[in-house]
Amino acid sequence: xxxxxxxxxPIDPQRYADHVLRPEAGAVVTFTGHxxxxxxxxxxxxxxxxxxxxxxxxxxAQIGREIGExxxxxRIAIAHRIGELDVGEVAVVIAVSSxxxxxxxxxxxxxxxxxxxxxxxxxxxxxxxxxxxxxxxxKKPEVRNP
Amino acid sequence: xxxxxxxxxPIDPQRYADHVLRPEAGAVVTFTGHxxxxxxxxxxxxxxxxxxxxxxxxxxAQIGREIGExxxxxRIAIAHRIGELDVGEVAVVIAVSSxxxxxxxxxxxxxxxxxxxxxxxxxxxxxxxxxxxxxxxxKKPEVRNP
Amino acid sequence: xIKLLYFAGIRDLTGVPEEQAPLAGRTVGELMxxxxxxxxxxxxxxxxxxxxxxxxxxxxVLTEGDTAAFIPPVSGG
Amino acid sequence: xIKLLYFAGIRDLTGVPEEQAPLAGRTVGELMxxxxxxxxxxxxxxxxxxxxxxxxxxxxVLTEGDTAAFIPPVSGG
Numbered sequence: 001x002x003x004x005x006x007x008x009x010p011i012d013p014q015r016y017a018d019h020v021l022r023p024e025a026g027a028v029v030t031f032t033g034h035x036x037x038x039x040x041x042x043x044x045x046x047x048x049x050x051x052x053x054x055x056x057x058x059x060x061a062q063i064g065r066e067i068g069e070x071x072x073x074x075r076i077a078i079a080h081r082i083g084e085l086d087v088g089e090v091a092v093v094i095a096v097s098s099x100x101x102x103x104x105x106x107x108x109x110x111x112x113x114x115x116x117x118x119x120x121x122x123x124x125x126x127x128x129x130x131x132x133x134x135x136x137x138x139k140k141p142e143v144r145n146p
Numbered sequence: 147x148x149x150x151x152x153x154x155x156p157i158d159p160q161r162y163a164d165h166v167l168r169p170e171a172g173a174v175v176t177f178t179g180h181x182x183x184x185x186x187x188x189x190x191x192x193x194x195x196x197x198x199x200x201x202x203x204x205x206x207a208q209i210g211r212e213i214g215e216x217x218x219x220x221r222i223a224i225a226h227r228i229g230e231l232d233v234g235e236v237a238v239v240i241a242v243s244s245x246x247x248x249x250x251x252x253x254x255x256x257x258x259x260x261x262x263x264x265x266x267x268x269x270x271x272x273x274x275x276x277x278x279x280x281x282x283x284x285k286k287p288e289v290r291n292p
Numbered sequence: 293x294i295k296l297l298y299f300a301g302i303r304d305l306t307g308v309p310e311e312q313a314p315l316a317g318r319t320v321g322e323l324m325x326x327x328x329x330x331x332x333x334x335x336x337x338x339x340x341x342x343x344x345x346x347x348x349x350x351x352x353v354l355t356e357g358d359t360a361a362f363i364p365p366v367s368g369g
Numbered sequence: 370x371i372k373l374l375y376f377a378g379i380r381d382l383t384g385v386p387e388e389q390a391p392l393a394g395r396t397v398g399e400l401m402x403x404x405x406x407x408x409x410x411x412x413x414x415x416x417x418x419x420x421x422x423x424x425x426x427x428x429x430v431l432t433e434g435d436t437a438a439f440i441p442p443v444s445g446g
Binding site for chain 1: 377424440444
């Protein structure tokens with residue numbers, strides 16, 4: 001019924017938006033997170049994502065249940081990609097449908113916040129000058145040309 | 147560059163999401179408004195949308211400029227369909243990209259609020275029991291089976 | 293002449309989608325009064341007037357060749 | 370035996386993605402001390418421990434056959 005998946009294949013966002021649509025849904029909000037070329041003055045060549053897959057899918061499903069309790073009548077689908085991603089590619093998609101739009105926006109934003117808190121997925125940024133796992137405790141290298 | 151269009155063809159949301167994507171965008175939020183089957187206990191058979199097309203496209207472009215001023219670095223595309231739409235079909239799509247996600251959510255929600263205020267588009271709901279142009283001043287018929 | 297456009301519920305009331313009227317030099321407020329005389333009830337729905345595709349104020353003056361549109365409350369989205 | 374899993378920067382530190390250790394009956398806090406002895410610096414990054422795919426508290430006790438994963442600060446999205 002619901003989709004909560006970690007995948008090593010390119011993500012097609014429309015598939016998730018279509019999945020959450022129902023006759024009682026007046027609104028669908030779809031968020032996609034993309035590999036950004038520049039972060040704080042550092043150029044990213046590509047990203048590499050790793051996940052603790054079974055726990056990550058379990059945690060995403062838990063976030064989905066939280067959303068179902070907080071925003072009645074919503075339906076949600078979440079997917080996160082792992083492996084190497086080029087600039088512009090979709091790392092994560094969250095699609096939420098609801099009868100009225102406000103809940104769809106709110107629930108969608110809640111989902112990405114919760115994913116960033118609790119879902120065991122890690123991003124390694126690969127720059128021209130090196131690479132680093134990104135996490136709350138880590139710092140980017142100093143900007144060379146501010 | 148930007149897309150602001152009234153169309154009588156089915157809307158493909160992904161086309162608008164793709165259009166706003168750029169290497170500096172970390173987030174894309176796409177909103178789609180759909181024809182809902184049930185509204186306040188009344189079953190909708192289909193909707194008919196009409197627009198004052200040149201003014202509607204001009205107003206959407208103006209909303210786009212407002213968003214560019216309020217949320218720097220965003221890029222936006224808006225399309226609204228006219229003609230007869232069946233339940234589930236996309237009436238409106240708004241795609242916003244931005245370097246960081248918060249602006250994409252906020253700008254997207256701002257866009258749909260502004261569209262509902264100012265863009266000359268009108269919806270007629272066709273029910274089993276009749277039809278009516280919908281507007282702020284109008285009321286739905288009484289619910290027969292509350 | 294001024295070109296007048298009617299949409300949605302207002303067009304249902306006027307029975308025509310557009311017409312010409314000799315209203316150059318008149319204000320938008322006077323246009324509204326003219327329309328209410330010809331189509332009683334046209335003001336009730338809270339329509340706004342757009343002149344040349346921009347919302348206008350009651351005091352704005354119509355100029356020969358302008359297009360004035362009656363915009364009932366919008367309901368897009 | 371307890372199955373231990375290491376991810377991301379922590380795996381770079383341990384050099385292995387997983388191993389077995391005789392830690393049944395020990396608490397999660399004791400597991401952390403054991404890991405810090407074997408892999409100095411493993412606690413610095415602020416890792417959490419998940420037992421059988423759920424975040425665990427320091428006082429939770431490991432049971433034979435459990436899987437304990439070291440979860441460095443996550444950075445998905």
